[in-house]
Amino acid sequence: MIIGVIDDDLVYKFVVRTLIGRTSPTSSIIELNDGQEAIEFINQNKYQLSALPDIILLDINMPRLNGWQFLDQLRDSSIAHYSPSIYMVSSSSDIGDITMARTYKEITRLISKPIPLQVIREILSQANTGH
């Protein structure tokens, strides 16, 4: 299973990497620094679905392309047969983010930083059972 972590924060990525590594040692992690880097990576690999993340942990506030803009671009590029589980990860409990998340049907769930071990376990087990 491939997990894409899209975030510009190094410490956050270390924490997530460690949690995933312990929970599912066979999974591979692709770290992308912002929405722009993520959309470029996905477009480069759009004919090779097996190389694309099955799960995406998506930060909201990022330089260049933020989480929402990434979702818009992913929608626009309409890659056939690609529908990853997308988890929006917010560092605030902004009511605006919650409302916004409801307007994107692509989003599986909105979670807050720091992501607890239990939540990582749930995410990975849901993916394994093909949610």
Added chain:
Amino acid sequence: MNSLNDEDIRSQTAELFLNFEFSKQTELQNIVDLASQLCDKPVALLTLLGKEINWIRVAVGFQTKPMPRETSFCQFAIQKSEVMIVSDASQDPRFNDNPLVQSSPHVRFYAGAPLILNDGLKIGTLCLFDLKPSTMSELQERTLLTLSKQVTALLELDLSRFLLEKQIAETVTKNESLKKIAFMQSHEIRHPLSNIIGLVNLVRDGVAEVDENWLTLLGEETHNLDSKIKDIVMESLAIKDLKALRYQKMVEEIEDYAILILDEKGYIENWNRGAEKLKGYKANEIIGQNFSIFYSGQDQLEKRHLNLIEEASQQGTARDTGWRVRKDATQFWGQVTITAIHDYDGKVIGFTKVTKDLSNTIISKFC
């Protein structure tokens, strides 16, 4: 001797009422109509007398428009507390060469009742005109006076409503921006904090060891949080502002000296406890006034106050001792030091003025 300055306060207060639409326009119109009918005169006006303009705000038999103060009858009416009656303006030395009398509309009769606010300021009139000489019965005179009091009450109510609404709007805006700032700041803090919690949870859940890498990350993130907090504190209340605030508080509390700041033209910008004690004005009565108000009519004629700020501009400091005038028109023997304040380019941007009351020392010498 303070008549000029009193007039400034009066006209500025009157002009306050020009800043908003009367919410009681219909009621005011009804009163003006009634004044005309009960007193049996074709023209009735509600006027606000400004510094140069006599503002006709509500009218019957005439237009609502600005008129020059110079030729107004109201400038005389506001000097009285009772109704002023001019039976035939063409026979009155104050008005016989007035253009409103000499040419169209050929005013003959005038009666004006002053609009007297609670604090005694007369802001305008409820007045009547006729084009033929006329008189008023005692009852009509009392009617006009009573109606003028109703007008004043409505206007004062309206002004308080206007000021309150303005204050509420300002508070709402301020609260909104504070909320935004607070939200942004909490986000700034949450970010490193959630990383620290994440790192600690790794160890608690047995997912990571406390090794060098973990310690480095925790150290960096803690440092990050610390500087975010410092930034926020600096942003919210710069240390230099804090010092200035403390200094300002100290000056405000000093009782033995009147200490004020004047702008470059001598207009008063702040007021301390000592100044209130010495000169009798409250801060809200005096801030914005020119400091010439403390000088006697004779001193003002001799431009004594202007010479002092001129000297301070040239020499840096000017000192003077003499009789100064309090709010209640009594005088005190004061020693004044005026010091120029400069900006970074050396331009004079204002003055500090320190006054000490020497009356007691003089009296003790004579006794």
